[in-house]
Structure formats: structure tokens, C-alpha cells
Amino acid sequence: MIQVLPTDTSFLYSPDSGHPDCICSRCGARIRGHEFALRMWTTNERDEMDEHSREYRYCERCQAGMGIIFFDRTSDPDLDADNFDPFYDQNTEDGI
Numbered sequence: 234m235i236q237v238l239p240t241d242t243s244f245l246y247s248p249d250s251g252h253p254d255c256i257c258s259r260c261g262a263r264i265r266g267h268e269f270a271l272r273m274w275t276t277n278e279r280d281e282m283d284e285h286s287r288e289y290r291y292c293e294r295c296q297a298g299m300g301i302i303f304f305d306r307t308s309d310p311d312l313d314a315d316n317f318d319p320f321y322d323q324n325t326e327d328g329i
């Protein structure tokens with residue numbers, strides 16, 4: 234489970250990883266260009282994003298702290314990308 238903490242910072246803008254303003258909501262570190270930033274947005278009462286939506290984003294180190302990834306690996310080997318067959322390969326092999 235991902236928990237947003239009351240101390241996490243939210244943002245009204247969403248810069249790409251590597252941008253100087255791409256700061257982690259939790260630790261405040263700059264999210265580097267090669268990092269995968271975990272991003273979540275608030276929604277309005279209709280469950281839609283709007284001009285008031287705020288982004289929470291987390292650097293890879295904080296994601297690891299949440300137990301989501303360990304840099305390039307997930308904590309669950311069954312979820313590792315190497316264990317998944319690409320969907321399109323399954324279809325083409327079946328002649329669909």
C-alpha cells in the first residue's frame with residue numbers, strides 16, 4: 234500500500250524527471266533524469282483531474298523505502314518484468 238503522509242509536499246505542476254523543479258514529495262531531493270518518478274494526482278468530486286489537481290511524486294529511493302521497488306527490481310519476483318511475456322507476442326504466436 235502506498236501511503237501519502239501529511240508531511241508529503243504536493244505540487245500543481247508536473248515537470249519531467251531531470252527538470253530542476255522535479256522534487257520528491259517526501260524527501261525533497263531532485264528526481265534525476267534516469268529515475269522513474271512514481272506520480273499520483275488528486276481528483277475532484279467527479280473523480281476527474283482539473284486545474285486544482287495536485288501531484289505527489291516520489292523518487293526511486295523513497296519508492297524503495299515504501300517497498301515498491303528496489304531500484305530496478307520489484308520486491309516480488311513474480312512481478313519482475315522478465316517473468317512477463319509481451320501481450321503482442323502471445324497473440325501473434327496464436328495466429329490471431
Ligand SMILES: [Zn+2]
Nearest residue numbers: 257260292295
Ligand atoms: Zn524521495
